[in-house]
Amino acid sequence: MTVEDLKELAEQEQERQRQFTHRIFYCSAAGCASCGSSGVRNALLKALKEKGIEKEVSAVGTGCMGLCGEGPLVRIAPDGTMYQHVDEAVAQKIVDRHILNGEKVSENLVDTSSPFFSSQFKIVLENCGSIDSENINEYIAAEGYASLAKVVTEMAPGEVIDEIRKSGLRGRGGAGYPTGLKWGIVRKAASEQKYVVCNADEGDPGAFMDRSVLEGDPHRVLEGMAIAGYSVGANQGYIYVRAEYPLAIERLRLAIKHAEKQGLLGNRIFESGFNFRIDLRIGAGAFVCGEETALIRSIEGKRGRPRPRPPYPAERGLWGSPTLINNVETFANIAPIIRRGSAWFAGIGTPKSAGTKVFALAGKIRNTGLIEVPMGIPLRRIIFDIGGGTPEGTEFKAAQTGGPSGGCIPTEHLDLPVDYESLTTVGSFMGSGGLIVMDSTSKMVEVAKYFMDFCVDESCGKCIPCRVGTVQLYNLLDKISRGEGTVDDLALLQELGTMVKETSLCGLGQGAPNPIFSTLRFFRQEYESLLRPVEGFVASPNAQKTTTNA
């Protein structure tokens, strides 16, 4: 394939799409699939056939459309009308009324001018819900692989890295490490063999951002990885994806096969000297295997346990070779940056946190689902404008970000801009993008206990502070939540938490006490109200002052 071939393919596909009077997109991602989207698909196809319009109207399965709580979702092009709670009967109505008579099915209409849609800004999810993720031509028609073509035929590896560096892109896997900087380190590492690894382990409870990208637009990730491979000098990539994501795995397999067939992966890409292959590695779903050094060992076929860093994977990674590891969403940002330029990307978000972030909204919120917002957007807008606030009759209490290493953000910090640094100042963490909303019925000690229970289960057991410390932290929380804890237990909880945070080997243990610290910081009275008074002891009225500094 040459650059001209790619252009021609894109034009052919655009022409094919123009032949249709309407294109009906039905969400076939995991959320809608779980509430009956395959029935919708059959009903649509049947109705189109019955009316004899299957040549003029196409029905296309897509990735996530965002409003997962109201699925199955259907969207009609070119007018952009969107329908919710679509079942087989509604599908029939859509064909009868909307397609044939140009009259909207008002009962199931989604208000696409609502803030849920208008406040979002889509880069990573730009194709999600509007292309057939199993058809490479649709990705190509949406300018897909044009960035790879440009990079391979017009840019030197160093130039690509400069461009990524100037864009200000930071890793979306949690820690926010500058992506361009990481690429530069791997590029500089002297080695014949280098690897590119995509971290698709996504193990935070309630998170499904990466899954949605892989299901809805897998080629975008492949293209990002190939550009990375060209830039750092790697000829082999691996995607490490958890076995719990069968649909994502299936679509990735298909995408790799199609890309290889078109010569977009494999040898002599765009007739250059650049070769790049991508293979899948399926993980068994251990949260710790998302940690980069454990992930590497797991790909090597060993037990997924972390090791101390340095050396970082950029110096010594897979089988000892320099290895670039980035998150799915990080790779998904690469092609748009090359296509539209680093200045465009750097202009979105905040100076230190450029671009957008995808969040999975869950918990006590009206619009649960997948959203993408510019960095720096106030938390209040995410929760109340986009999320629609908490359900009738309940009151917002806190938002949890950062998963099991994250923290809770209370009402008084609702105007906090959502970016890497701001979240850290209130003791939380960007994490990979899970956002769980809690209302007044949530008990914060229970929240802390829930996350600690998760860490106890997921600890790999290699280092003592995490292996034993998380269990003892859980025991202390449990004792307090049962009303049996004392002031001493609360002090011990903090002392042990500090020790586990400062001494654990990897991010799992280091982050495990954060939910405790964060709930103690903002909801300390909930802990204190549960403490059992020590018999014969009367607290001095001034004692409060000495114990409230979390």
Added chain:
Amino acid sequence: MAILTLTIDGEQVSGKDDESILEIARQHGIHIPTLCYIDGLAAVGSCRLCLVEIEGSPKLAPACTTKPQEGMVVRTATERLQRHRRMIVELLASEGNHQCAVCVVNNHCELQNLAYDVGLTYVRFPYLFPKKTLDASHKDFIIDRNRCVLCTRCLRVCYEVEGAHVWDVAGRGINCEIISGLNQPWGDSDTCTSCGKCVLVCPTGALIEKGEAVAEMEKKTDFLRFIVTARKKKEWINMDSDEE
């Protein structure tokens, strides 16, 4: 290889760039408590006892796996480090079944020595005592998993030095266990050569010889340095002269 100068606990010391901070500290008589580390085997940095403070770094670093850098300023015994170390040993004491009075390595146990070393006098956490098994199927040795601290020394010596790879870790988190073969009785293992190296390097009474009574068994780990030096440098170090 280059020689570097660094400061450990206020003392100017020099070391090679391929040595660890722990090795350099030891050469200069600076004591840092350790458990998973053993001279002669790959350092894994898992027990976290040897953590030190490095000026300019917000994170604590394990001395056993951290390489020195020119001008590095290291502190090995700050109040914070001592508190953390005591708590690590306290956690270990709460995890397994460490009833010293009835143990064959009583008075010769590294865990016991560590407890003295870090000043652990009482345990504030509930004892977990997870139900672990004892395997006496081997003709010469016994493994009592209740006394295991999961340092993986046995695993490493068997894999790295003996080349048999009998031991491995099964399970996750608090359920981790050292297993032989694919979780078969030790006595049934067809890879075990009965060399006894694992028993000698085990810091506690988890791996013991049969026929020893309470407080009878003393472990020697010097043999490791002898073998490893002989293999790497073709030098035969005199072990006797090393004994105090």
